[in-house]
Amino acid sequence: NQTKSLTLPTTMVLPHLNHASSTAKLAARRKLLSPALFTCLQRPLPFYLPQMKSKSSAPSSNPSCSSSDVYDSASHNAAAFDARYNLNSNNAPFATSWRSRQMKMSNQNLMKPHPRLPPNIIPPSPNYHPSFFPSYAHTGRVGPSYLPPDHVLIHDDDSIAKMRKAAQLARKLLDYACHPSIARAGTTTEQIDSLIHDAALANSAYPSPLNYMGFPKSLCSSVNEVVCHGIPDTRRLELGDVVSFDVSCFVGGVHGDNCATIVVGDVNDEVADTLGDATINAISEQNSKRNEEASATPSLDKDWRSIPYKNKFNSDEEEEKFVTARRLVQAALESRDEGVRACKPGGCLSDIGSAIHAVADAYGYDTVRHYRGHGISSDFHCAPYVKHYRNIEGMELIPGMIFTIEPMLTEGMAECDEWSDNWTVVTKDGGRAAQFEHTVLITDTGVEVLTVP
Numbered sequence: 001n002q003t004k005s006l007t008l009p010t011t012m013v014l015p016h017l018n019h020a021s022s023t024a025k026l027a028a029r030r031k032l033l034s035p036a037l038f039t040c041l042q043r044p045l046p047f048y049l050p051q052m053k054s055k056s057s058a059p060s061s062n063p064s065c066s067s068s069d070v071y072d073s074a075s076h077n078a079a080a081f082d083a084r085y086n087l088n089s090n091n092a093p094f095a096t097s098w099r100s101r102q103m104k105m106s107n108q109n110l111m112k113p114h115p116r117l118p119p120n121i122i123p124p125s126p127n128y129h130p131s132f133f134p135s136y137a138h139t140g141r142v143g144p145s146y147l148p149p150d151h152v153l154i155h156d157d158d159s160i161a162k163m164r165k166a167a168q169l170a171r172k173l174l175d176y177a178c179h180p181s182i183a184r185a186g187t188t189t190e191q192i193d194s195l196i197h198d199a200a201l202a203n204s205a206y207p208s209p210l211n212y213m214g215f216p217k218s219l220c221s222s223v224n225e226v227v228c229h230g231i232p233d234t235r236r237l238e239l240g241d242v243v244s245f246d247v248s249c250f251v252g253g254v255h256g257d258n259c260a261t262i263v264v265g266d267v268n269d270e271v272a273d274t275l276g277d278a279t280i281n282a283i284s285e286q287n288s289k290r291n292e293e294a295s296a297t298p299s300l301d302k303d304w305r306s307i308p309y310k311n312k313f314n315s316d317e318e319e320e321k322f323v324t325a326r327r328l329v330q331a332a333l334e335s336r337d338e339g340v341r342a343c344k345p346g347g348c349l350s351d352i353g354s355a356i357h358a359v360a361d362a363y364g365y366d367t368v369r370h371y372r373g374h375g376i377s378s379d380f381h382c383a384p385y386v387k388h389y390r391n392i393e394g395m396e397l398i399p400g401m402i403f404t405i406e407p408m409l410t411e412g413m414a415e416c417d418e419w420s421d422n423w424t425v426v427t428k429d430g431g432r433a434a435q436f437e438h439t440v441l442i443t444d445t446g447v448e449v450l451t452v453p
Contacts, residue, residue: 067354067390070338074331074362081330085323099364102324103412107430111226113421116190116233119216120197122206132206134250134380140214145379152375152383154400159377160441162252163402167439167450169203170256172284174247175453177219178260179286180267180307181278185239189221192245193232199280200249208248208255208380215423220246220259222425227408227416227433228371229423239265240321242328244435248380255380257404258451259437261332263325268308284453324411325432328365332409332434335359335367339388339405340440343447349395353387356407366414368433371425373404376439399444406437 082088087098122128122137135143147153155163176182177196197218200207207218215231222230222244223237230244237243246259267275275286309326313319335356342351352373360367373386387393388407412431418424427433441448 067351067358070342070355071358071362074334074338074359077334078327078331078363081327085327087323087327098320098324099411102320103429103431105321106225106411106432109224110430111224111235111426113419113424114233114235116216116231119211120194120218121211122201131253132204134206134208134212134255134378136212137206137210140211142213142380145382147379147382150383152395152398152401153377154398155377155402155441156400159254160400160402162254163256163377163439163441164450166205166249166251166254166256167258168256168452169205169251170247170249170258170439171451171453172203172280173199173249174245174258174260174451176280176283177245177247178262179275179278179283180262180265180272181275181283183237183243183245183262183264185241185265186236188234188236189223189230189232189243190217190234192221193217193219196247202280203249203251205249205251208250208257209246212380219248220244222246222433222435224432225427225430227368227410227425227427228435229425231421231423237264240318240325242325242432242434244433246435246437250380254378255376256451257376257380257437257439259406259435261329261434261436263322263329266310266322266326268310269312271308327363328409328411328432328434331359331363331365332407333436334363335388335407335409336405336436336438339386339407340438340447340449343397343405343440343442345397345399345442345444345446347397349384349386349393349397350391352405353389353391353393356388356405357390360407360409363409365409365411368408368410368414368416370416371408373406373437375401375403377402397442399442401442402439402450404437404439406435408433408435 122133124130124133124138173196176199177192182192182195197207197210200218209215209220210218215229217232219232220229221232222228223235224242228244228246241264242261243264244259244261246257248255248257310322313322338355338359339352342355357367367389369387369389372388375382375384384395384401384403386403386405388405410427410431410433412427412429415428416425417428419426437451439450441450
């Protein structure tokens with residue numbers, strides 16, 4: 001490592017090195033990072049050479065927990081869950097065959113396209129300054145990035161402040177979409193999309209998915225075997241559906257992005273009657289209060305929103321559907337959180353995938369390879385691209401990097417197909433999927449989750 005007296009522009013970019021390079025290629029890449037390229041910088045900045053960790057020639061980053069530690073911890077959590085719900089007991093209503101039984105049930109009720117309303121494109125208007133819109137808002141065509149290809153943006157303090165604001169609003173919108181008074185049986189995902197669309201505008205933000213490369217809605221809603229990029233439509237949600245909502249917004253010239261998965265109707269009956277007013281601000285206040293209560297009572301039976309689970313079922317079959325869905329969601333949440341914990345300055349991008357894959361293995365699930373996390377700024381998607389599986393992605397994590405971690409875990413195999421709409425991604429074997437996503441910032445001392453309430 002070298003320290004130079006350099007000055008920091010509004011943004012700084014570093015090459016994104018995907019894999020181990022030959023000596024000649026690495027030397028050429030290092031030349032790109034010569035301090036002479038940063039003569040316009042205006043304040044001291046730590047400058048790291050090289051920006052690549054070759055797995056064939058350098059040790060990995062030694063994160064706080066190795067992937068074996070992560071596997072052991074996740075195995076303990078999976079075993080505790082199975083013991084609590086008697087998933088592996090031959091005396092239980094549903095024994096070890098629950099995996100094959102749930103796969104069979106999923107395949108008997110596969111998702112299919114439903115009618116949907118035309119896209120609610122937001123036209124240019126005196127009500128909106130031109131900077132309100134991302135480049136693709138009116139054409140569906142993503143404009144050229146100001147970043148050189150395969151380079152990574154290092155955010156300065158002003159850019160981080162904008163990203164933090166956008167990420168927090170994205171989380172507020174996500175909590176709204178996922179609240180059980182909103183995402184409930186009988187509601188369509190198109191109705192939820194409309195609520196998020198209006199809520200984004202009410203908060204002076206543009207819903208990022210809308211017209212991105214022609215995507216016709218303001219959020220992605222992925223139900224059961226749909227892995228990602230599901231298009232909201234008129235299908236009504238059913239009790240026990242596994243639904244991922246990917247909610248993003250563009251505000252202040254940058255994007256915020258996050259995702260979470262819920263099980264429709266998985267709410268304690270007593271709590272369901274006290275959910276209160278289903279406005280975005282009321283829900284935000286409710287979540288803050290419940291999070292405080294959950295911190296005071298660690299044993300509280302809760303999901304990621306600190307709301308107690310459903311505990312009364314009409315049949316053993318219904319209970320199995322809910323419990324096994326809950327298990328998949330828990331694993332996806334845990335995999336994301338372990339991916340976040342693997343981040344630190346001087347760490348390696350591949351540490352994230354190793355941690356996520358370890359959790360998937362511990363629970364007996366698979367992790368999708370084809371879709372990845374990504375850098376984010378005024379560009380919705382840019383480098384670095386984060387693999388959610390074991391890999392040799394040899395990039396060092398540097399303070400100022402901002403990217404998403406968004407693993408997709410599958411009940412069966414991770415292989416996917418895409419529908420003819422060119423968006424909806426489903427598991428090839430019909431198994432259910434779950435996803436969680438955070439936007440994170442690498443700091444001088446560790447990692448900061450930006451998508452917090």
